[in-house]
Amino acid sequence: MSDHENLLLKLRQEASGYSPTQQKLGEFVLQDPAKVLYLTITELARESETSEASVTRLCRALGCKGYTEFKMALALDVQREHAPVQKGDEIDEVVEESVLALRDTGRLLDRNVLLQAAKALHQARSVSIYGVAASATLGDYLHYKLLRLGKPAQLFSDMHRASMNATSLTSDDVVVAISSSGSTRDLLHVVKLARQRGARVLALSNTPRSPLTSLSDMLLVAAKPEGPLSAGALNAKVGVMLLVELLAVSLISLDAHYSDTSQQTASATLPLLL
Secondary structure, three states: OOOOOOHHHHHHHHHHHOOHHHHHHHHHHHHOHHHHOOOOHHHHHHHOOOOHHHHHHHHHHOOOOOHHHHHHHHHHHHHHHOOOOOOOOHHHHHHHHHHHHHHHHHHHOOHHHHHHHHHHHHHOOOEEEEOOOHHHHHHHHHHHHHHHOOOOEEEEOOHHHHHHHHOOOOOOOEEEEEOOOOOOHHHHHHHHHHHHOOOEEEEEEOOOOOHHHHHOOEEEEOOOOOOOOOOOOHHHHHHHHHHHHHHHHHHHHHOHHHHHHHHHHHHHOHHHHO
């Protein structure tokens, strides 16, 4: 994703890492981006109760040289995100929000990092997966996918056990830490232990700037939902599931052995289905 594409998506993803003033300004833009298109920089500063300097800093943080470039990128996003859609009931809304989460995750995807992560998993002696609560469910999905490919992996949703595991790791091992916020204290504790032992850390998160990010060697970001959601809602988690699927696909593309093993492990379960 280039700096001038998907400006609103980038703002939603990164706003939590901004200063309080920048967050206030970002929230104002996200609340009614179509209105912002018709505001001068002075009007935007006044209506958001910030300053012209803050507006300029936000523009640069989003990869724009100035306010004019910011408004051009914003106009493209507004046109795309406000395309006419058929209104439905709450079931249709859940479906559309989940589809949007998948599409936005695809837009956020850094393919170089994805390849780097797949190579790290491929070369690892073993993989330790850490996640709590709803993130543990996603960790279970990753554990299943790696098991299908014949890659040694362990899943830890209990951070006491994860702590013990972390102290036994070496530079030959990889940790996959899953956290939507990237700020779960127990998870951060075990990741720190793993790093002290030299293990490489791959983070799967909905937040690009967080304490977990600073502890990670590699970060893959899934899209955040647009509005407040209860913990574990599908459209908050489906993006990470897509990242897991892409990691599995990337491993298979690196080595045909994974494809062969996947066939073997699938065949091993066939008698259980009869």
